[in-house]
Amino acid sequence: MVEVAIVGTGGIAGFHAEALAAQDGRARIVAATDVDADALAAFGSKWSVPAVYPTLAELLAHEKPDLVALCTPPGLHAPQAVACLSRGISVLCEKPPVLSLAELDTISAAAAGSGACFATVFQHRFGSGAVRLRGLVGDDRLGRPLAAVCHTLWYRADEYFAVPWRGSWDVEGGGPTMGHGIHQFDLLLSILGEWREVVAVAARQAKPTATEDLSTAIVTFANGAVATVVNSVLSAREQSYLRFDFEHASVELDHVYSYSDKNWHVTAAPGQESSVASAWADGLCDRPSGHKTQYAAVLSAIESGVEPPVSLADTRPTVELVAAIYASAFTGTRVRRGELGPDSPFYHRMAGSGAPWS
Known part of the structure; x- marks a missing residue:
């Protein structure tokens, strides 16, 4: 059985819990964490989560799940993913997975050699x-x-x-x-x-x-x-x-x-x-389409010892297109795939050097 920890217990976490409950006993939620103590307690009670923690650091100190599902606001995804990957724990991350191409490359570096994988929820x-x-x-x-x-x-x-x-x-x-x-x-x-x-x-x-x-x-x-x-x-x-x-x-x-x-x-x-x-x-x-269908594919990959979908390689073209749309819109130029490297402000931040209306 695949053991899953949920990070962030807001509305989207309920979709993850429902999806996991529908997998015919192939997975179970073993832990959860949220900075909102009331939300965490309610989630833990509703889904019979055996262990809840006030922070991700405490969860990782006490648990070693097979998979961590990140259901937090986007700005937290990259550091939380790196914290999990550095401990050899695979991550399934809600969209958008990162704030920038730079963050995606940071996650890629953390995943390399860790024995763990990062996948995005694109159901x-x-x-x-x-x-x-x-x-x-x-x-x-x-x-x-x-x-x-x-x-x-x-x-x-x-x-x-x-x-x-x-x-x-x-x-x-x-x-x-x-x-x-x-x-x-x-x-x-x-x-x-x-x-x-x-x-x-x-x-x-x-x-x-x-x-x-x-x-x-x-x-x-x-x-x-x-x-x-x-x-x-x-x-x-x-x-x-x-x-x-x-x-x-x-x-x-x-x-x-x-x-x-x-x-x-x-x-x-x-x-x-x-x-x-x-x-x-x-x-x-x-x-x-939906979380249930993607979780079925993710669990099959974990059970088979292969990389879960949607991988970092699968995710990058989508994140790069987001960055390119902003770059084209804010600079008034055509943007080709592969142009937005570390020397571009749109590699580091989707707004680049700032939106025109700012």
Whole structure:
């Protein structure tokens, strides 16, 4: 049985606890920690956690779980991950996993030679529709990918940003580009592969934040496909919408926060109906996206002694795209993958040398 410790017992920790409870006895929560004593006590009681600690340091001093799940605000992820990895304990980290590319490289250095692994919660990769579509990229029945749309159109009331760390560069790392749309465009990248360059705009339109509340980007991929990516917390009619236009078919995903097979729609080009229908139907099993589905994959990896998904190598292109969107938006230039190294302010901080409106 895989033993898991939960760090941070706010709302998202409940999703982790529920997901672990649904794994047919393959895992159990052995410890938890939170700076909020009341929240920690309530979580420990609800989920029958045998040991609770006021700090991560105390938890690590007394426990050696197989996996630590980081459910804390983003600004805490890197130091907490390094603390776990340095003790040979693998980490599953909520999004966004880091505040910068520099922090991701710090985690990579800590993981190297530790015998432990770092993985990011990008649960949309694991629904059966996404798995099926990834398997069809390059299939002659769909043809080449040509164009894509990736829109995260969500709404957050001003009160949402009353939580001190939300809407800040220093703790949240960015606005909807960093903390909301990242799930959708991580799925986009997992399907279309390596991105090559981006041109973007970002704005602070209405929300009481230091960060943007809207961004729009045009992303070109190594395979020639071009995608539009919109990230918003201004949109009263919420929608998460992805569309992939191939030579012989359009594949659409329309949902808000999670999806099942019924949220996917496939339209064949004239004359391609039979081959496209057979291609899409093979392998679908109505496995929804979500923490339960990703945890099943993570536990299987741990039980098999292999690196859990989504690895640091898988995570980096997504974090790099976030940084590139900000860099392009704030400098008014195209940004190519690989350009943002230690000599760039956007490597060290998503806001670079500062947002235009600051």
